[in-house]
Amino acid sequence: MFDIALIGAGRIGRIHAANVAAEQRLRLRYVVDPMAAAAREVADGAGADVATLDAALADPAVKGVIVASATDTHLDYASRAIAAGKGVFCEKPIDLDLARARSAAGALGGADVPLLLGFNRRFDPHFRALEQRLRGGSMGALETLHIISHDPAPPPIDYVRVSGGLFKDMAIHDFDMARWLLGEEPTQVYAAASCLVDPAIGGAGDVDTARIFLRTASGKLCVISNSRRSGYGYDQRIEAFCAGGLVRADNVRETTVEAWRAAGAAADPLQNFFLDRYAAAYRAEMAHFADMLAGAAAPGVGYADGIAALALAEAAGRSAAEGAVVTL
């Protein structure tokens, strides 16, 4: 059983704390957070102690560190934990600044650095099944890809202001999905974006609606659909068009219940919240972290993936601003 230190007792930190508790091979030992009450609450619920980061890193029993603090601390805390010899699970994004992220690649980006980046969708059972179907080869070569990723409703405008913008905050997941599934790096990016959902988002200098095009060197095409508001729940679908047909992963409904009436058949709503939709992904991600600490698996997604997704997000932002195709 591996002792774990959790940095960050906010919403996502609590998810990870619960999944550490449910994962038999992990035990939460320390919670680190400048908000003392939050740290205390999470620690008490798990039988863990509140500690400073230094203290947690100094304990040789701690084998793994989960970095779930504010985005601008990710690089620093991850670097310190790696330097202390811990395995690290770092939430996405690695940073909002591509140059800064690249400058840390020496310490964090090596193939032998035990850093797992929290691109949770790679662990979603639906998307994994799709990916395995593609890898299995029975569908023939992938040709084009369509990723739909629409949020139920926009985040608070205060969050929008510090989020890094739609491309770095929201589409970053989709860039990672695209790279994972295409099996090739995009070489061209074109992004078209509008502010159609809420003028306040435009006022904050951001967009709320986008379509992003990626092309790889071999000519594979990918379209990403993003919206900050669907009006019908969390729309998370992928369609992969292959030489032998289509593989797709559909949305997840709250229940299978339908009501049939004269006006038609009404199905239950889609899952509306990312923590519900990706609950299984978060659990599987933590199990993978345990595998990694046990030496049974290399990190399934790492620092280089974080850099690559961030570079695409930056290119997309540039394309949208300039109205032109960006070549990488």
Add this chain to the structure above:
Amino acid sequence: MFDIALIGAGRIGRIHAANVAAEQRLRLRYVVDPMAAAAREVADGAGADVATLDAALADPAVKGVIVASATDTHLDYASRAIAAGKGVFCEKPIDLDLARARSAAGALGGADVPLLLGFNRRFDPHFRALEQRLRGGSMGALETLHIISHDPAPPPIDYVRVSGGLFKDMAIHDFDMARWLLGEEPTQVYAAASCLVDPAIGGAGDVDTARIFLRTASGKLCVISNSRRSGYGYDQRIEAFCAGGLVRADNVRETTVEAWRAAGAAADPLQNFFLDRYAAAYRAEMAHFADMLAGAAAPGVGYADGIAALALAEAAGRSAAEGAVVTL
């Protein structure tokens, strides 16, 4: 091209007239109906003449006769047309009285009598595809069958009074489907029925809701679900449980359009009217009649099938009335 005489210019007669017009091998020559105006209207629309039954049967150019008149005339007209050497397409049911129907079996029920009985669902493309899947053998032996047949809304009470009752009027189609798909004759019938939709139906001595159970000699089980009112359109589904899995035919919607909202996904309504739902079946039935007149096919469903379905309907009525299983 075969000349056709149509007996009966009511709703179903008009359907057949239109399908005769659309079938290149058939031409409507005469329309026979005591309601002169109705006969005239149908004849004019098709470039046909109004005639008496005797005159129509006396014309040697007439090769086929469609009996779409009132139920209690089916046996008489079909017998006269057969006696006149015509091929006959006779609407279901052959009669509401099993003893009467059996007494005409000598003239009408022979294997070489060119009589096609209008059990239109055997020609529905969805149910035919299901039947072919069963016959194809890839699913293994059929074990149990579930036929759902719910009308959108009850017929007028005046119709209910003369309909012969739910078992002979409505379930008769399902008994034919059951026999066709089971590939074996039922040997036991149990029917449970209630009047839950409209007390006026009960007042007319009929039921509006039923579940009917059939068992064959080899132990195959079948359940038929009937209701005079679904509230959500025409519910026509079949599920065939086989040793190797399930084959099923689902309902048909008006369009493929769906609206996704916060409350869930709402699909377009089911087709609501039997003439829409079975439009393709009526066309295919007429094409089969043309095949039959051309000597290219034996009747796909004949007099003996009509007797057998009527016998099941009578047994179901007896079972429901007595609350006991009826052995055939």
Add this chain to the structure above:
Amino acid sequence: MFDIALIGAGRIGRIHAANVAAEQRLRLRYVVDPMAAAAREVADGAGADVATLDAALADPAVKGVIVASATDTHLDYASRAIAAGKGVFCEKPIDLDLARARSAAGALGGADVPLLLGFNRRFDPHFRALEQRLRGGSMGALETLHIISHDPAPPPIDYVRVSGGLFKDMAIHDFDMARWLLGEEPTQVYAAASCLVDPAIGGAGDVDTARIFLRTASGKLCVISNSRRSGYGYDQRIEAFCAGGLVRADNVRETTVEAWRAAGAAADPLQNFFLDRYAAAYRAEMAHFADMLAGAAAPGVGYADGIAALALAEAAGRSAAEGAVVTL
């Protein structure tokens, strides 16, 4: 936090142990099982102690007892735990013998006896959503009900021999669902059964395929479909036909992935194992037990429900054997 004693460290006992661990208000304190190794393994995994039943019941800190031992011990252990003042969660069925079960009703069946019976399907989120839709009234009065409950594959023949037979072992869940959803007691039962899946099941004096009809005093009709082998996973569906339309709960697939090819669209398989299909139900059931121990809820399903379902199972067995309708 309530201390819990678990009686029975077999498959279902382990499920309950895991759900006790995951339920914050419960703590597993003792595991009781004559198989010492099994008891030890479950206890160790949960930080609990192995104990005798007497010792566990004697500990005043123990507030709840989970009876997950062999069926023929349910009545005895539940009675002893109730007598010791504990809240009891007792697995279904309460017993295989209706007379025996009834004889214990004095001690266990009172409205104020804190006994929760493990009819887990009442806690399934899909079926609960369906039930709430029915109760909500927006669909109008329930008229007919169809419960489909087909296992993926038959159990080992040794299990079949001691199971009590299809009606008491498998359909017992469906009888409970029927009573819960109909909101009325059935007054008539007719069951037709065959041995179509495996002759060995017939050799053991049991059946493997059944259709069961229930009718209530007000004329509501219910059909239960059972098969010991579907060939396509765990088929667990309910259709509730109401005056205002249909409410239905469909099957649960492993993932939402589909592959579209020339031959058609192939969806991922159904969940194949009852512990997967009902995992959420088992968790919710344990949360309800915690509510009950906390005094925040009365048992959602109790001893009287167990008796009623067993009486229906016995009547169905009699009906199938005699080929006649049984009036209750």
Add this chain to the structure above:
Amino acid sequence: MFDIALIGAGRIGRIHAANVAAEQRLRLRYVVDPMAAAAREVADGAGADVATLDAALADPAVKGVIVASATDTHLDYASRAIAAGKGVFCEKPIDLDLARARSAAGALGGADVPLLLGFNRRFDPHFRALEQRLRGGSMGALETLHIISHDPAPPPIDYVRVSGGLFKDMAIHDFDMARWLLGEEPTQVYAAASCLVDPAIGGAGDVDTARIFLRTASGKLCVISNSRRSGYGYDQRIEAFCAGGLVRADNVRETTVEAWRAAGAAADPLQNFFLDRYAAAYRAEMAHFADMLAGAAAPGVGYADGIAALALAEAAGRSAAEGAVVTL
């Protein structure tokens, strides 16, 4: 009843001939085609005469002319028929050359010119239902649109060579759908295209796979997905993302039959052929032409729509060739 002259007895001409026959208000009077045998066959099947174009146009009884000849004759024949005072139904595209098409706009593009352009998808019942849902306003403002239009398999390479290329031959329909549904003219076009399906198509100077992006002045975004080969039938879907949710039209399957097995549920294939998928659209289009001849409707889609779609196709081609956004 209106007499009709049909120019062109090829595949699409025969479809129109059959729909003229089935439309009670229209009668096929002349068939015009330089291929005498083809003209004769179509004329004989409909009781029409073979004629020269001059003769057909000279007959004052002819009220409508259907132009279904080779694309490069559309402008000439349509102009001559309009000049002769006939109502015209002209197949798409109006021409492959935008400048030529624009030069004929004086004669053909007036608001009072009775010319119906054969963009058949506007008459498809599924897409019409979607359009009416959008117009109805219950979904809120349309924000983004996704049109998927993948052919089952590539056309013969000889056809590809003269087709005008993917954008003018295939995407032309989708440009018309986009304009119709967006309710606004696109002002920017970006197209990314590859040759992934068949190198011979690339050898012919064409592409076989494309993603096209459109933006309107108000910021609405549209993506069109095209492929010359799906591998799974005719993929024709539209998703319209609105402020209040999503409206979508899905594909049409051959039947509703599904087979459930251990490997999952397999649905019947999609309709595979455009003449099947759009059979109802072609019928409705001809009924609309009859309405137009009767003075009961203005042309639902006309010359200006043809120009606009062609301009988008040309812009898309330019964008794909230059790898840059084209502003209109």
